[in-house]
Amino acid sequence: MQVGPLTFVKVDPGTTYVGDDRGGWIHASQRPRHEVRVPEFFVLKTPLSAADVTQLSNQDGPATQAPHEGVDAALLQQTCAALRAHVPDHLEVRPPSLAEWKRAREAGALNPLPGVLEILADAPFSNHRGAPMDGRPRERSAHGPLMDQLACIEVHPHKTTATATSSVPMDRRLPGTVLRLVLSPVREGPPRTVPQQADRSANLRVEVMCTLLIGVVPSFLIPVLRGFGGYALEGWANLLFGGLVAGFVTGAIWRPRRPTVTWEDGAVYEEDEERKVSQ
Helix, strand or coil: CCEEEEEEEEEEEEEEEEEECCCHHHHHHHHCCCEEEEECEEEECCCCHHHHHHHHHHHCCCCCCCCCCCCHHHHHHHHHHHHCCCCCCCCCEECHHHHHHHHHHHCCEEEEEECEECCCCCCCCCCCCCCCCCCCCCCCCCCCCCCCCEEEECCCCCCCCCCCEEEEEECCCCCCCCCCCEECCCCCCCEEEECCCHHHHHHHHHHHHHHHHHHHHHHHHHHHHCCCCCHHHHHHHHHHHHHHHHHHHHCCCCCCCCEEEHHHHHHHCCHHCCCCCCC
């Protein structure tokens, strides 16, 4: 689809999975892994170039095809407003949501640039609890220290398949930040979202079992197998403490994979608030 000077690539509707199901604590900020059903939308193959920004803003500036670096709220609003008049009413112009970015990459419709931070339309997040499951962006809070920030995708400088999510302030232009736009259907009605609460009782049972099997049991079993069965009785307090510490520390790296939140598990109305899926 040609919109002004920009060419957007169509991305067919489909399902993508956002997040990580690994159980270690170091992966907590990327849980839970959840299903997202993304409708058809259009995306720029590459981020806006310096020439694109110059043309859309009607200002003097560089006319190179190199990516334009440095994005703030004013530039984002100005760029989207310049395209709005050329876009059908049922589509909105904005940066992609995390789910749309992943879906477009899986479909081969975008080329990640190494070492950049791509602005997303999502509000910053500490995990995926409450994330929409229809591809729309996460809404920003009206108050708080992150109210002037947006989430972003950080692309590895050498391996573009490796990415991470973080946030970037929108009140100033930072080097390395780039802007890619999508034309996405306007969503109506309340979104289906990832349940806000994890199943804490299930998580506790898994943690107790792993600590017991990985830490406590081997702590007592090793001296017995080495012929020091008496110490297993006399030094039980030390062995118990050591086993608990070992089991606790391993939780940072490994725990069983957590369940993926499917579309049917998503919460929409108040009657769904009691649904729980282990984080």
